[in-house]
Amino acid sequence: MTTIAPHLQRNMRRLNVADLHSCEGFGQAFYREMGLRGRFDIDRFVQTWTQFLSADDAVIFGLWEDEVLTGGLGAKVLPDLYDGRLCATEFFWYVR
Numbered sequence: 001m002t003t004i005a006p007h008l009q010r011n012m013r014r015l016n017v018a019d020l021h022s023c024e025g026f027g028q029a030f031y032r033e034m035g036l037r038g039r040f041d042i043d044r045f046v047q048t049w050t051q052f053l054s055a056d057d058a059v060i061f062g063l064w065e066d067e068v069l070t071g072g073l074g075a076k077v078l079p080d081l082y083d084g085r086l087c088a089t090e091f092f093w094y095v096r
Helices: 017-034 042-054
Strands: 002-005 008-014 058-065 068-079 086-095
Touching: 017 042, 017 058, 017 068, 017 086, 042 058
Parallel strands: none
Antiparallel strands: 002 008, 008 058, 058 068, 068 086
């Protein structure tokens, strides 16, 4: 753990299915800041990432400040679009 300020602790850890609803705050911020069409749907996010994480070929690393999830990186192993080799594909990366 790295101390950011005397009162704030920041750490990173791998998220599991039980953590997925905690991603709502940074998911909404990501959509807003990137000017993406539509809206961030936490129920759809949880459904999709539950399938990904349960298949054991995806990961989300979450950034925590004290007890608040403030960002994360989500990736999944997929065949490359052009040559078919397996590669890690980043789906999102956000830090507030």
